[in-house]
Amino acid sequence: MEDESTLKSINIIIGSTIFILSILVLILANVLLLSLMVLLSIAVLVSGIGRLYNAFYNKQLNKIGKILKFITGLLASIVGLIILILTIIDPSASIVLAISLIGYTFIVIGVARIFIGVMMENYKMEFRIFLIFIGVITMIFAFIVVLFPTLGYFVLILYISLTLMFNGLTRIIFALFGK
Numbered sequence: 001m002e003d004e005s006t007l008k009s010i011n012i013i014i015g016s017t018i019f020i021l022s023i024l025v026l027i028l029a030n031v032l033l034l035s036l037m038v039l040l041s042i043a044v045l046v047s048g049i050g051r052l053y054n055a056f057y058n059k060q061l062n063k064i065g066k067i068l069k070f071i072t073g074l075l076a077s078i079v080g081l082i083i084l085i086l087t088i089i090d091p092s093a094s095i096v097l098a099i100s101l102i103g104y105t106f107i108v109i110g111v112a113r114i115f116i117g118v119m120m121e122n123y124k125m126e127f128r129i130f131l132i133f134i135g136v137i138t139m140i141f142a143f144i145v146v147l148f149p150t151l152g153y154f155v156l157i158l159y160i161s162l163t164l165m166f167n168g169l170t171r172i173i174f175a176l177f178g179k
Contacts, residue, residue, distance in 0.1 A: 003057065003059065004059075006057075007054075007057055007058055007059075007175075008175045008176075009175075010053055010057075010175075011050070011054070011171050011172070011174055011175035012171075012172055012175045012176070014046060014047070014049070014050030014053070014168075014171055015050075015168045015169065015170070015171030015172035015173075015174075015175065016168065016172060017043075017046050017168070018043055018046055018047050018050070018164050018165075018167060018168030018171065019164075019165055019169055019172070020168075021039050021040075021042060021043035021046070021164070022043055022161045022162070022164035022165040022168060023161075023165065024039050025039050025040050025043065025157060025160075025161045026157075026158065026161050034087065034091050036157060037083065037087040037091060037094055037095065038084065038087055038088075040083070040102070040157065040160065040164075041081070041083035041084035041087060042080065042084065043080075043164050044076050044079055044080035044083065044102060044105065044164075045076070045077055045080030045081055045084065046080075047076050047080070047164065047167065047168075048073045048074065048075070048076030048077030048078070048079070048080055049073070049077055050073070050171065051069045051070075051072050051073025051076060051109075052069070052070060052073035052074065052077065053073075054069045054073070055067075055069035055070035055073055056070075060120070060122055060123070061116075061120070062119065062120070064115070064119060065115075065116050065119065065120060068112040068115055068116065069112070069116075071108070071112075072105075072108050072109050072112045075105055075108055076105050076109065079101045079102060082097075082101065083097070083101060099145055099157075099160070100146065102142075102145070102160050103142045103143075103145035103146035103160075104142070104146060105142075106138050106139070106141065106142035106145070106160070106163050107138075107139055107142040107143065107146070109135075109138055109142075109167065110135045110136065110137075110138035110139030110142060111135065111139065112135070113131050113132070113134055113135030113138060113167075113170070114131070114132050114135035114136065114139075115135075116131055116135075117129065117130075117131030117132035117135060118132065127173070127174065127177065130170070130173065131170065134166050134167065134170045137163070137166055138163050138166065138167060141160070141162060141163040142159075142163065144159055145159050145160060
């Protein structure tokens with residue numbers, strides 16, 4: 001029971017952090033590009049850490065779910081760290097790389113959400129449908145980011161921020177109602 005309570009608390013903290021950071025990314029987009037890239041990379045890094053934590057400690061996940069969480073968590077953590085380091089070293093060079101890496105990362109995360117929604121029969125049907133919906137939304141935003149980089153960095157950051165916001169909200173809803 002204590003592990004379930006800890007998992008619930010961790011998911012609320014991680015989901016809230018992702019959600020708040022995505023809002024900060026939206027608010028600070030016109031103010032300072034460096035802040036935007038740092039906050040975005042930290043949000044992706046935190047998202048990856050949350051997925052890794054769930055891969056190891058979420059007893060509701062089956063083997064495939066754990067593997068998917070681990071792979072996407074590791075990928076998101078590495079991408080977030082690379083973007084953070086690149087932003088510190090050369091902020092102007094980090095924008096295009098960050099947008100591309102994050103776009104591809106969210107495609108993988110979207111696929112993982114869909115698979116978990118389809119395969120996790122011990123979750124409530126409503127939550128499974130919600131996971132599939134968020135997975136599809138995540139993939140749509142990610143494909144837009146990857147396919148149309150000429151839209152400009154602000155629109156792409158907006159899409160990425162919304163994707164993070166939806167995924168943070170999903171984590172909070174899972175912690176509160178997912179079982």
